[in-house]
Amino acid sequence: MTATINQQILLASRPDGEPTVDNFRLVETPLAELEDGQVRVRHHYLSLDPYMRGRMNEGRSYAQPQPLGEVMIGGTVGEVVASRHASFAVGDAVVGMGGWQLYQTVDARQRGALQKVDTTQIPLSAYLGAVGMPGVTAWYGLTQIIAPQAGETVVVSAASGAVGGAVGQLAKARGARVVGLAGGPEKCAYVSGELGFDACIDYRQHPDLKSLSAALKAACPNGIDGHFENVGGLILDAVMLRANAFSRIAFCGMIAGYNGEPIPMQNPSLILVNRMKLQGFIVTEHTALWPQALKELGAAVASGRLKYRESIAEGLAGAPQAFLGLLKGRNFGKQLVKLV
Amino acid sequence: MTATINQQILLASRPDGEPTVDNFRLVETPLAELEDGQVRVRHHYLSLDPYMRGRMNEGRSYAQPQPLGEVMIGGTVGEVVASRHASFAVGDAVVGMGGWQLYQTVDARQRGALQKVDTTQIPLSAYLGAVGMPGVTAWYGLTQIIAPQAGETVVVSAASGAVGGAVGQLAKARGARVVGLAGGPEKCAYVSGELGFDACIDYRQHPDLKSLSAALKAACPNGIDGHFENVGGLILDAVMLRANAFSRIAFCGMIAGYNGEPIPMQNPSLILVNRMKLQGFIVTEHTALWPQALKELGAAVASGRLKYRESIAEGLAGAPQAFLGLLKGRNFGKQLVKLV
Numbered sequence: 001m002t003a004t005i006n007q008q009i010l011l012a013s014r015p016d017g018e019p020t021v022d023n024f025r026l027v028e029t030p031l032a033e034l035e036d037g038q039v040r041v042r043h044h045y046l047s048l049d050p051y052m053r054g055r056m057n058e059g060r061s062y063a064q065p066q067p068l069g070e071v072m073i074g075g076t077v078g079e080v081v082a083s084r085h086a087s088f089a090v091g092d093a094v095v096g097m098g099g100w101q102l103y104q105t106v107d108a109r110q111r112g113a114l115q116k117v118d119t120t121q122i123p124l125s126a127y128l129g130a131v132g133m134p135g136v137t138a139w140y141g142l143t144q145i146i147a148p149q150a151g152e153t154v155v156v157s158a159a160s161g162a163v164g165g166a167v168g169q170l171a172k173a174r175g176a177r178v179v180g181l182a183g184g185p186e187k188c189a190y191v192s193g194e195l196g197f198d199a200c201i202d203y204r205q206h207p208d209l210k211s212l213s214a215a216l217k218a219a220c221p222n223g224i225d226g227h228f229e230n231v232g233g234l235i236l237d238a239v240m241l242r243a244n245a246f247s248r249i250a251f252c253g254m255i256a257g258y259n260g261e262p263i264p265m266q267n268p269s270l271i272l273v274n275r276m277k278l279q280g281f282i283v284t285e286h287t288a289l290w291p292q293a294l295k296e297l298g299a300a301v302a303s304g305r306l307k308y309r310e311s312i313a314e315g316l317a318g319a320p321q322a323f324l325g326l327l328k329g330r331n332f333g334k335q336l337v338k339l340v
Numbered sequence: 341m342t343a344t345i346n347q348q349i350l351l352a353s354r355p356d357g358e359p360t361v362d363n364f365r366l367v368e369t370p371l372a373e374l375e376d377g378q379v380r381v382r383h384h385y386l387s388l389d390p391y392m393r394g395r396m397n398e399g400r401s402y403a404q405p406q407p408l409g410e411v412m413i414g415g416t417v418g419e420v421v422a423s424r425h426a427s428f429a430v431g432d433a434v435v436g437m438g439g440w441q442l443y444q445t446v447d448a449r450q451r452g453a454l455q456k457v458d459t460t461q462i463p464l465s466a467y468l469g470a471v472g473m474p475g476v477t478a479w480y481g482l483t484q485i486i487a488p489q490a491g492e493t494v495v496v497s498a499a500s501g502a503v504g505g506a507v508g509q510l511a512k513a514r515g516a517r518v519v520g521l522a523g524g525p526e527k528c529a530y531v532s533g534e535l536g537f538d539a540c541i542d543y544r545q546h547p548d549l550k551s552l553s554a555a556l557k558a559a560c561p562n563g564i565d566g567h568f569e570n571v572g573g574l575i576l577d578a579v580m581l582r583a584n585a586f587s588r589i590a591f592c593g594m595i596a597g598y599n600g601e602p603i604p605m606q607n608p609s610l611i612l613v614n615r616m617k618l619q620g621f622i623v624t625e626h627t628a629l630w631p632q633a634l635k636e637l638g639a640a641v642a643s644g645r646l647k648y649r650e651s652i653a654e655g656l657a658g659a660p661q662a663f664l665g666l667l668k669g670r671n672f673g674k675q676l677v678k679l680v
Contacts, residue, residue, distance in 0.1 A: 232608065254609040254612050267602035269597050272591040272592070278611055280617075
């Protein structure tokens with residue numbers, strides 16, 4: 001029995017401030033016969049990531065806006081259920097950018113559109129997390145921008161998330177002292193316990209600059225040499241107050257300011273005072289380094305050295321709510337939607 | 341006839357907000373007999389530079405605070421008038437960090453304390469400007485941080501100053517389109533006329549972000565790839581609004597915020613959106629590159645390719661007033677005090 005109906009979630013409208021479920025619409029669409037070179041993938045997991053929030057806005061962001069009325073973009077893993085391309089057979093496990101839908105029909109002749117993956121040592125879902133885009137994001141920002149020396153102190157915001165958790169563990173493996181920032185005692189216990197960070201600060205206990213800066217001072221007695229920024233706003237300001245000479249900040253996400261006016265940086269003269277380097281990046285622009293990153297990440301996951309958690313929502317219809325929860329920090333580790 | 345009395349200007353008190361002449365004090369002190377290894381230099385020119393403002397404050401800045409009751413720090417050029425060191429003879433032209441005083445007595449065995457210079461093709465005063473610390477500052481920020489490609493657009497604030505003027509001319513020599521920012525029509529005419537910048541914006545005509553950003557858009561039709569920041573505040577915000585993907589900002593000075601509270605950066609998320617690199621530097625921390633820089637700068641000045649102007653105040657007693665004028669942008673090019 002071949003399925004003939006697909007389900008998809010479209011971006012129905014752009015958010016005015018905080019997004020809601022009304023910005024999304026679930027539709028059913030027929031699945032056409034495959035053409036030559038095409039492959040059909042049944043999605044097992046759909047990845048939800050903070051960058052998608054930026055794409056919901058109309059304005060210029062670090063990516064093209066998501067077009068209205070089209071399937072929400074997103075990474076996916078699944079299995080080939082039909083193929084008219086010689087390199088892909090029914091049953092193959094694949095990773096791609098299939099978006100928020102049950103089935104993806106893709107021209108497999110497009111280089112990089114679909115990648116076969118090995119699930120003997122690495123779970124399929126990990127290719128959306130620690131051995132996928134979030135893992136490579138962590139690897140790139142840490143190794144190419146922060147480049148920590150052994151003994152240096154590295155701080156990571158959103159430390160219990162898919163990216164932040166990997167940043168800290170990769171930094172630990174390089175001999176750095178690693179301090180996380182996460183929301184709530186449960187996440188902090190996970191970060192400093194299971195993930196092995198040297199310390200984790202519950203930023204909810206420090207709602208102002210003075211308090212958060214004092215907490216960072218206590219957790220980073222030798223100052224901060226590197227910071228991986230997933231959040232921005234108050235956290236960025238507090239970290240800069242504790243930054244050492246020649247410190248580096250990798251700008252990966254600024255989710256604190258996604259819903260409204262930009263949040264100013266309070267004291268940019270610290271960039272000069274401390275001879276800092278601040279650098280933004282988008283991991284998809286550095287494809288040449290992906291194989292090197294995935295090799296390290298895959299080996300670390302397969303051996304159990306690189307740990308991660310997943311928050312799994314069930315069913316496509318639950319994707320919008322799970323995504324909104326992710327933006328509020330309700331997830332614990334990598335946020336996925338399980339479709340099979 | 342050997343002089344026996346020195347005149348010195350001390351930092352008498354720290355400024356509360358804007359500095360005044362009352363923060364300085366002129367004193368006379370006896371000149372002692374030289375000891376073994378010492379050299380006495382009669383200063384011909386004293387350099388006044390914006391970085392001195394930062395050192396007048398008590399708080400942590402990019403340099404140690406200037407101690408109260410001591411001679412104001414500063415670069416100097418002059419001639420040896422007495423020597424008990426084999427490498428220096430009376431009449432030698434030398435550059436050093438002699439400070440705000442008529443005579444410097446220095447232990448010439450300290451490596452780098454005093455440097456002999458050749459004045460056959462390069463005027464003595466130029467060793468405090470285009471072929472000195474300001475020139476190397478321009479060279480370092482431009483070549484090591486901005487690293488412009490031919491055809492890219494580079495913006496420079498304080499463009500008529502000793503550093504800014506050199507930045508623009510070095511960038512032009514590398515094939516960049518160069519746009520300056522300066523205060524007033526006379527300075528702008530100099531920058532775009534004599535110094536050969538492609539355009540110069542009189543920032544006094546654009547007192548708000550919208551207006552300055554529009555002026556930058558008009559002068560930089562292809563956006564901004566590199567920016568050399570001497571000022572900060574509104575100028576930094578306006579430049580960031582026009583910054584291209586992968587643009588670089590070298591933080592050399594943030595003089596806009598020296599007298600009070602830090603001036604926030606309005607939209608730091610642009611660092612991520614445009615994958616920018618922002619980097620602060622202090623040229624004295626990169627001594628290994630000085631010979632390479634000075635070689636290029638010296639050749640360019642000797643051949644007349646690198647142009648500069650000097651604002652010259654007469655007499656040591658006039659140094660404080662000239663320095664305050666520099667902070668208000670009243671100088672035109674390199675600010676010097678002529679002592680001989």
